[in-house]
Amino acid sequence: MQYFYRFIAVALIVTVVVVAFVPGVDDLVEQIFQRYLGRAAR
Amino acid sequence: MKIVKRTILIALSLLLIPVTAVVTAAGKQRFADGPNRVFSGGPLESGELHTGSEPDWSFVSEIPTIEMQLLDPPRSRRIWTAEFNGKLYVWSGYMGTVVGRLWKRWPVQAERDGRAVIRIDGKRYERQLVRIESGEVLDGISAAIRSKYPSQTTRAAVEAGDAWVFEAAPRD
Numbered sequence: 101m102q103y104f105y106r107f108i109a110v111a112l113i114v115t116v117v118v119v120a121f122v123p124g125v126d127d128l129v130e131q132i133f134q135r136y137l138g139r140a141a142r
Numbered sequence: 143m144k145i146v147k148r149t150i151l152i153a154l155s156l157l158l159i160p161v162t163a164v165v166t167a168a169g170k171q172r173f174a175d176g177p178n179r180v181f182s183g184g185p186l187e188s189g190e191l192h193t194g195s196e197p198d199w200s201f202v203s204e205i206p207t208i209e210m211q212l213l214d215p216p217r218s219r220r221i222w223t224a225e226f227n228g229k230l231y232v233w234s235g236y237m238g239t240v241v242g243r244l245w246k247r248w249p250v251q252a253e254r255d256g257r258a259v260i261r262i263d264g265k266r267y268e269r270q271l272v273r274i275e276s277g278e279v280l281d282g283i284s285a286a287i288r289s290k291y292p293s294q295t296t297r298a299a300v301e302a303g304d305a306w307v308f309e310a311a312p313r314d
Contacts, residue, residue: 101148108158108159111159112159115162115163120166125167126178127179130179133180133181137245140196142162
C-alpha cells in the first residue's frame with residue numbers, strides 16, 4: 101500500500117503540473133467536465 | 143471487511159486524480175482574461191469599450207455565445223444570448239435543479255448587483271442586468287431563444303423560476 105500512496109502522490113503532482121503548464125490540457129479537462137456536468141444538470 | 147475498506151480507499155485515491163485535474167483547470171481559468179467553456183474566467187480586460195449610442199443588437203443572432211462579467215464578483219462566464227425587439231437578453235437554465243443552482247451562481251449574484259460587462263467579438267459593452275420574471279414580453283423572448291438555440295425555454299418555465307431571464311440594459 102505504501103507504494104500505491106506514493107504513486108498517487110506523484111500522479112497528483114504530475115496532474116497539476118501538466119494541466120497548469122501544458123497547452124491545451126486544461127481545455128481538454130474542461131471539455132470532458134462540461135460533458136458530465138451537462139448530463140448531471142438534466 | 144479489510145478488502146472492502148482497501149478497495150474503497152484505492153477507488154477514492156484514484157478519483158482524486160481527475161478531481162485534481164478539474165480543480166487545477168478551473169483555478170487556472172480564474173486568472174485568464176475571460177472564460178473558456180464552463181469554468182469562470184477573470185475580469186474582461188482586453189477589447190475596446192463601446193461608447194455612444196445603443197448598438198443594433200440584431201447582429202447577435204449570428205453570435206453563438208458571448209462573454210459576460212459581473213462587477214461583483216469580478217468573474218466572467220460564457221453564455222447564450224438573444225435579441226428581441228431591439229433589446230439584448232441573457233438567461234440561465236437549470237435553475238430549478240440542485241445541480242443547476244450549484245453550477246450557476248451568477249443569476250443570483252446578478253439579481254443582487256446587475257452591473258455587468260459583456261464582450262462580443264472582442265468589443266466590451268457596459269450593461270445593467272435586469273431580471274424579467276413575468277409578462278407577455280417573455281413569450282417573444284422565449285420564441286427568440288428557441289429559434290436560435292436547441293432550447294425548451296418557455297414563458298411558463300421562466301415564470302416558474304426554472305429559467306432566469308435578464309435584459310442586458312444600458313447602464314445609467
